[in-house]
Amino acid sequence: MPDYGHPLRFGSFITPANSPASQPVRLAVLSEELGFDLVTFQDHPYQASFLDTWTLLSWAGAQTERVQLSGNVLNLPLRQPAVLARSAASLDLLSGGRVSLGIGAGGFWDAIEAMGGRRLGPGQAVDALDEAIDVIRGIWDAAERRPLRAGGKYYRVAGAKRGPAPAHDIPIWIGAYKPRMLRLTGRKADGWLPSLSYLQPGHLQRGNRAIDEAAAAAGRDPREITRLLNVAGSESADDLARLALEDGISTFIVMGDDERGLRYFATEIAPAVREQVDRTRAERGNESLGRVRNSIALSKRRSGIDYDGLPVSLVSRAVEPGDAAYARYTSSYLRGAAPGLVLRPETVDEVRDAVAVAARHRHVPLGIFSAGHGLSGRSLNDGGLVIDVGPLNAVEILDAEAGRVRVGPGARWADVAQTLTPHGLAITSGDYGGVGVGGLATADGIGWLAREHGLTIDHLTGVDVVLADGTLAHASATQNPELFWAMRGAGANFGVAVSFEFEAPRVGQLALAQFVFDATDVASSLRRWGTAIEEADRSVTGEVILGGRQGGRRYAQALLVVDSDDPDAIVERLQPIADIAPLLDHSIALTGYDQIMQSMLSEAPQQGQGEPHSHSGLVRHLTPAFAADAAALLEAGASYFFQIRAVGGAVSDVPAEATAYGWRDANFSVAAFGTRSSGLDRWWERLIPHMEGMYLSFESATGPEVLARAFPPDHLTRLRALKQRYDPTGLFRDNFFIDPGAVDDNAA
Numbered sequence: 182m183p184d185y186g187h188p189l190r191f192g193s194f195i196t197p198a199n200s201p202a203s204q205p206v207r208l209a210v211l212s213e214e215l216g217f218d219l220v221t222f223q224d225h226p227y228q229a230s231f232l233d234t235w236t237l238l239s240w241a242g243a244q245t246e247r248v249q250l251s252g253n254v255l256n257l258p259l260r261q262p263a264v265l266a267r268s269a270a271s272l273d274l275l276s277g278g279r280v281s282l283g284i285g286a287g288g289f290w291d292a293i294e295a296m297g298g299r300r301l302g303p304g305q306a307v308d309a310l311d312e313a314i315d316v317i318r319g320i321w322d323a324a325e326r327r328p329l330r331a332g333g334k335y336y337r338v339a340g341a342k343r344g345p346a347p348a349h350d351i352p353i354w355i356g357a358y359k360p361r362m363l364r365l366t367g368r369k370a371d372g373w374l375p376s377l378s379y380l381q382p383g384h385l386q387r388g389n390r391a392i393d394e395a396a397a398a399a400g401r402d403p404r405e406i407t408r409l410l411n412v413a414g415s416e417s418a419d420d421l422a423r424l425a426l427e428d429g430i431s432t433f434i435v436m437g438d439d440e441r442g443l444r445y446f447a448t449e450i451a452p453a454v455r456e457q458v459d460r461t462r463a464e465r466g467n468e469s470l471g472r473v474r475n476s477i478a479l480s481k482r483r484s485g486i487d488y489d490g491l492p493v494s495l496v497s498r499a500v501e502p503g504d505a506a507y508a509r510y511t512s513s514y515l516r517g518a519a520p521g522l523v524l525r526p527e528t529v530d531e532v533r534d535a536v537a538v539a540a541r542h543r544h545v546p547l548g549i550f551s552a553g554h555g556l557s558g559r560s561l562n563d564g565g566l567v568i569d570v571g572p573l574n575a576v577e578i579l580d581a582e583a584g585r586v587r588v589g590p591g592a593r594w595a596d597v598a599q600t601l602t603p604h605g606l607a608i609t610s611g612d613y614g615g616v617g618v619g620g621l622a623t624a625d626g627i628g629w630l631a632r633e634h635g636l637t638i639d640h641l642t643g644v645d646v647v648l649a650d651g652t653l654a655h656a657s658a659t660q661n662p663e664l665f666w667a668m669r670g671a672g673a674n675f676g677v678a679v680s681f682e683f684e685a686p687r688v689g690q691l692a693l694a695q696f697v698f699d700a701t702d703v704a705s706s707l708r709r710w711g712t713a714i715e716e717a718d719r720s721v722t723g724e725v726i727l728g729g730r731q732g733g734r735r736y737a738q739a740l741l742v743v744d745s746d747d748p749d750a751i752v753e754r755l756q757p758i759a760d761i762a763p764l765l766d767h768s769i770a771l772t773g774y775d776q777i778m779q780s781m782l783s784e785a786p787q788q789g790q791g792e793p794h795s796h797s798g799l800v801r802h803l804t805p806a807f808a809a810d811a812a813a814l815l816e817a818g819a820s821y822f823f824q825i826r827a828v829g830g831a832v833s834d835v836p837a838e839a840t841a842y843g844w845r846d847a848n849f850s851v852a853a854f855g856t857r858s859s860g861l862d863r864w865w866e867r868l869i870p871h872m873e874g875m876y877l878s879f880e881s882a883t884g885p886e887v888l889a890r891a892f893p894p895d896h897l898t899r900l901r902a903l904k905q906r907y908d909p910t911g912l913f914r915d916n917f918f919i920d921p922g923a924v925d926d927n928a929a
């Protein structure tokens with residue numbers, strides 16, 4: 182050292198002058214066009230002739246697409262750190278991870294006091310900044326569920342809610358010169374940002390030394406701290422290259438108020454500096470470093486994971502426990518989690534790289550994550566690897582006339598509906614718009630149009646899968662037909678689906694009906710529901726949900742979709758269903774499939790903690806015996822959410838042997854959610870004899886008995902043989918693992 186090996190970057194340093202207000206934004210846009218990596222603005226909130234820097238950053242972020250954004254540097258005494266942390270995280274989320282936080286402890290104390298800020302002496306400013314950093318990082322740490330208590334003397338935060346987590350680890354850069362500030366930079370910051378014009382001869386060297394020593398004393402790698410420098414623009418390329426190679430500066434931020442100066446720097450100086458630095462580094466054998474993780478992040482790494490052996494294609498977007506983006510992976514819809522490493526491939530080739538990494542980590546759990554709504558699957562885990570295919574979320578219409586559609590696994594069904602509805606198309610999916618394509622289309626997909634249009638998998642015409650050996654296979658009726666059979670019902674066992682092709686039927690306006698019944702006589706209500714649904718026109722599909730008693734009565738909520746825009750026909754088809762029990766409330770609205778999906782969706786971060794406890798079963802008819810046992814289960818308080826969905830109809834038109842999902846003659850899918858102590862397991866045992874199998878997406882239990890209920894015996898035998906062929910080591914095992922080596926007792 183000190184060439185710390187950081188990648189070279191160039192930025193502009195713009196005065197937020199309000200004359201005219203658009204000028205600094207224009208310069209920011211120009212900086213992006215000229216290829217600068219970074220746009221920064223001074224921050225002097227006491228200057229009446231300046232725009233507010235934070236507002237300006239937000240506006241500039243909205244006008245640009247690629248360039249990073251930072252205050253240079255933000256005036257901490259006038260910016261409350263907990264609020265500043267939220268502002269920064271918000272802008273980082275809105276701008277797609279483009280924010281850096283340059284902060285300083287203040288100066289111009291008369292002006293700060295005049296604005297209501299508190300004057301801080303030299304020693305106090307360091308302590309205040311120290312506390313502020315704890316507060317800011319504490320707010321960003323959304324993975325930590327305890328409220329934030331931080332700071333003390335200057336910024337006391339007493340139980341603040343954390344979050345939002347920024348889109349990426351926002352680096353904190355400190356603009357400072359004095360020894361104590363530099364030691365703080367070494368101990369806690371991610372970057373040092375002085376101005377060349379304020380530095381005395383030898384200052385940079387002394388500063389670097391102070392930072393490096395403080396970093397080492399705090400157990401940090403000095404390379405964690407980026408060295409940035411504001412420069413005037415009059416320096417030669419040789420000067421700047423020397424600063425890079427001898428003083429470790431990797432980011433040069435040039436005064437940016439003069440358009441011509443900016444252009445000259447971008448076209449003449451920056452390329453020449455880059456060329457010299459690259460050449461000298463190559464001669465010295467110095468490689469340019471990627472990301473250097475901080476010591477807090479390093480201390481949270483889990484054992485058994487080769488964090489440093491990741492391929493270049495995945496390393497920059499990989500998420501580890503200490504990272505800001507990690508909070509996203511600590512909860513799925515109903516489960517809590519603490520994975521050791523999340524890989525976020527953005528292309529099919531990167532998925533292949535991720536599968537290769539997973540293959541080298543057979544000893545830790547592996548989850549495949551699309552949108553995190555798995556009840557049965559363990560798309561997240563504790564201490565293992567997760568492959569998040571969320572970025573593969575394109576929805577493309579290939580042929581609107583024929584209804585041919587290609588969808589990525591990371592899309593949600595609400596996204597699919599948004600694209601398809603304007604073309605008069607819909608793929609029957611689940612009832613919830615937030616569910617991911619990857620998880621649902623590799624299982625079955627029991628949704629609002631099931632009785633008329635079958636399951637989601639019944640519309641699948643092809644799927645691209647990255648297999649356990651890393652190869653990409655296309656599966657369809659004509660290519661790899663056995664794999665295609667398996668992917669439709671047991672897909673999670675066979676690879677990572679990276680693209681699905683569907684044939685979507687034509688679907689126009691629909692009616693969405695909501696009924697509330699007095700279902701205190703549970704058995705009668707269920708029996709009559711069963712009969713009414715089985716006798717209903719196929720355009721009617723629906724579900725009924727029962728829970729605990731309220732005020733001595735038990736209510737049932739029904740949601741039904743009728744594929745018709747004719748009010749008379751809708752009423753006629755729904756009337757027999759409305760008569761199954763005393764109707765307390767109802768509404769019927771004409772709507773589109775996209776609106777239905779959108780109304781059943783939460784954009785809030787997933788909050789699942791602990792383990793869900795649910796059981797699933799498939800029933801041909803809601804017989805009196807089934808209804809009596811279901812009523813007893815509810816009377817015993819064993820389930821707080823008992824749901825019966827309609828299947829049958831078009832689902833039953835498909836021969837049982839056509840897909841891995843084999844329970845084609847069931848008319849109802851039953852799911853019950855309870856707790857371990859609610860007695861659900863015991864009461865559920867009594868229902869099992871009425872059932873012929875189950876839908877694995879609503880089951881939380883695992884194990885061979887559960888697997889034996891998920892697939893008819895001959896299907897399971899065929900799946901096991903296919904598992905031996907496509908995934909003999911059992912790499913894909915998070916979701917009802919079909920052990921290739923096991924023998925089925927009851928195999929046909």
Ligand SMILES: Cc1cc2nc3c(=O)[nH]c(=O)nc-3n(C[C@H](O)[C@H](O)[C@H](O)COP(=O)(O)OP(=O)(O)OC[C@H]3O[C@@H](n4cnc5c(N)ncnc54)[C@H](O)[C@@H]3O)c2cc1C
Pocket residue numbers: 513514548549550551552553554555556557558559560561570590610611612613615616617618619620621623624625626627628672673674676677678679878879915916
């Ligand atoms: C609120 C809610 C409503 C639901 N409603 C319905 C419904 O109406 N009908 C219905 O059928 N289901 C429904 N489900 C169940 C849901 O379909 C499944 O849980 C599905 O697996 C969730 O998919 P995901 O991608 O969101 O989940 P994730 O948690 O991301 O994935 C779940 C599992 O799917 C597998 N998987 C995910 N992506 C891939 C991939 N690309 N390739 C291979 N395997 C993959 C993995 O094994 C993973 O563990 C519902 C779930 C919730 C939470």
